[in-house]
Amino acid sequence: MRNFFISLLIGSGIFFQPILAQDFEPNYEEAQVPSYTLPDPLLFTNGEKVTGPKQWNNRRQEIFELFEKEVYGKSPEWDGELEAEVLFVNPDFMDGKATRKGIRLHLKRNGQDLPLDLLIFYPNTRQAIPAFLGLNFYGNHTLATDSEVAVPTAWIRNNEAMGSSDNKASETGRGKRIPNWPYEEIISRGYGLVSLYYGELDPDFDDGFQNGVHGLFPEESRNAASWGSVAGWAWGLSRVMDFLETESWVNPQKVAVLGHSRLGKAALWAGAMDKRFALVISNNSGCGGAALSRRQYGETVGRINQSFPHWFAENFNQYNEREMELPIDQHQLLALIAPRPVYVASGVEDRWADPKGEFLSCVAASPVYRLFGLEGMPVATQPAVNHPEMGHIGYHVRSGGHGLLEYDWMQYLDFADLHF
Numbered sequence: 001m002r003n004f005f006i007s008l009l010i011g012s013g014i015f016f017q018p019i020l021a022q023d024f025e026p027n028y029e030e031a032q033v034p035s036y037t038l039p040d041p042l043l044f045t046n047g048e049k050v051t052g053p054k055q056w057n058n059r060r061q062e063i064f065e066l067f068e069k070e071v072y073g074k075s076p077e078w079d080g081e082l083e084a085e086v087l088f089v090n091p092d093f094m095d096g097k098a099t100r101k102g103i104r105l106h107l108k109r110n111g112q113d114l115p116l117d118l119l120i121f122y123p124n125t126r127q128a129i130p131a132f133l134g135l136n137f138y139g140n141h142t143l144a145t146d147s148e149v150a151v152p153t154a155w156i157r158n159n160e161a162m163g164s165s166d167n168k169a170s171e172t173g174r175g176k177r178i179p180n181w182p183y184e185e186i187i188s189r190g191y192g193l194v195s196l197y198y199g200e201l202d203p204d205f206d207d208g209f210q211n212g213v214h215g216l217f218p219e220e221s222r223n224a225a226s227w228g229s230v231a232g233w234a235w236g237l238s239r240v241m242d243f244l245e246t247e248s249w250v251n252p253q254k255v256a257v258l259g260h261s262r263l264g265k266a267a268l269w270a271g272a273m274d275k276r277f278a279l280v281i282s283n284n285s286g287c288g289g290a291a292l293s294r295r296q297y298g299e300t301v302g303r304i305n306q307s308f309p310h311w312f313a314e315n316f317n318q319y320n321e322r323e324m325e326l327p328i329d330q331h332q333l334l335a336l337i338a339p340r341p342v343y344v345a346s347g348v349e350d351r352w353a354d355p356k357g358e359f360l361s362c363v364a365a366s367p368v369y370r371l372f373g374l375e376g377m378p379v380a381t382q383p384a385v386n387h388p389e390m391g392h393i394g395y396h397v398r399s400g401g402h403g404l405l406e407y408d409w410m411q412y413l414d415f416a417d418l419h420f
Ligand code: GCU
Pocket: 260, 261, 262, 263, 284, 285, 286, 287, 299, 304, 307, 352
């Protein structure tokens, strides 16, 4: 009876409630960072050492399964149908230099149809070109000044940033995010850009995992290792990749996945789950993204699980205030991307995301790149503000705070030029 009661508690999530004081004070003092030892990416759980790329495959699988089980949750295999509906095509965009397209992807499964609107820009060339793929925060209309790009109907979080007082997108947001998605520059550098609103994949609120991509799998019974929203957003990026493989303008071998903040967490997990992403970019992804959890600097595991109970697998709650017990840390998430290039970017004033912890993660992932004869992070101490460093791992800390800015894009374009 007692065991039954305990498993009932575990199942309901009551067991893993964060034991946090209401008045959580983030630590911003380097001197207060606890001493810690990071799990070695090149050491199997049984203590054996990885000595070459072949063994790395097995160790990689071990690390991947730990992230699935303890952090993000396990995403299902896609066995549904994907249909692409053309909403509009404008081959005369930017005075004929580029094409802008709207595609509605239908994810069909179990009698359900989840529509995802893609906004696509690419230069008018004859060759198949590289492209950036990234989720946006407020809807595709925030990347366009004209009404050809419709306002989404899906639920929007933090919509006051777009001048709305409710959770519905509206014309007030139109064009507001163009500075964060400088498509003219991206196009002039020879790249395509594909973006979609992340809330169409999974609305960013805690509804017990009923809606969005979760709703396509009604037969799935939930457990403590089931997928959260970050995994849902990441999984959705792979469905967009499925579609991009059918498009003639893009070279599917050269698709970079990118995301800012919570969507940076999703971009990293997408890069870990799906090796088709040839390059991965994390912009200010912080806790649960590129930053080391063990540092407990800025946002902590307990804090993120308390504020966003729907983002991660329920198991992640076991590590609230117990980061040292995690069997992995976030440098191993970067290592899962090896030998593909990965870029991590911080903002110096974005202390909540722990810029130094993001950098140290790059350093600690580097031995895995070296196993492939590649340079991971070229330097061992955090570079000065606005001094990017680019090996197979790239990093910069720029001036300013939390945001995806033009400066960031300039580095991503250079990094993509270097590797593509
Ligand atoms: C919050 C959250 C972060 C997240 C950020 C964002 O600040 O605590 O983990 O990265 O939102 O997505 O903007």
